[in-house]
Amino acid sequence: MYNVYQILLIAYLTGFLWLRRNPLSLVFTAISPFSILFILFVVSNGQYVQFAVAGSLVMALVGYGLALGQDISLYKIEYKMQDIFVASPVSSVTYMLGLALSELLYGLPALMVLIVLALYFSTSLAFLPLLLINVVLIWGTMSSIGFFLSSHMIHMRNATQLISFVNVVIAVVPPVFYSIDRLPESLQLLSYVVPTTHASLLLQYSMGFPVPQGWSISLGLAVQGLYFIFFLIIAKKKALWREK
Incomplete structure (x- = not known):
């Protein structure tokens, strides 16, 4: 319970208090996914709105x-705020989860809208648990990756550039906003290595779109689960927490 309190306190200090002073941050953080959703909706005359919703949620x-x-x-x-937490009883994982939760607060309104849209286009409300599991897995995996990468950065410019590059590689290049059938077969196999491919396929499946033969919900969840566990361990064991 003490760790939970620490996580919530960190999220409150770095997320809620900031949003109370700067509520427009809720709008700014939603610009990227909703802008692509809008463009795809207009260009396709609404034909690919389901792909746009799935891709925007994953993105x-x-x-x-x-x-x-x-x-x-x-x-x-x-x-130099991290030095304070390093000198305290707070662990690196607690610190990461607290800040990850604060990031979720920034995007909560946008995520709620996208989740509602995903449910609206789903063939059944029974997919809600699957949708929520999908959300937690991809968010947890990306938070762990972000924490690990940032711990090795020594300049803000490097951190911004690297995070932006990884964002594009993971959320734009794979079949997140489009059907995996658009890719050659060799690239389809390669795209299965990327967790966001499975996240989008799960959403597409819930919306009634056909999925590739050989792919299943259990496979998608298994791949995402492995990524989640792997990067959580990497973030805990390999991230630089204390400066040498």
């Missing part, structure tokens, strides 16, 4: 997770 989760890396770099390099 938002990737963005909010990886943004953790930029914030941690700022607190560590510019504000």
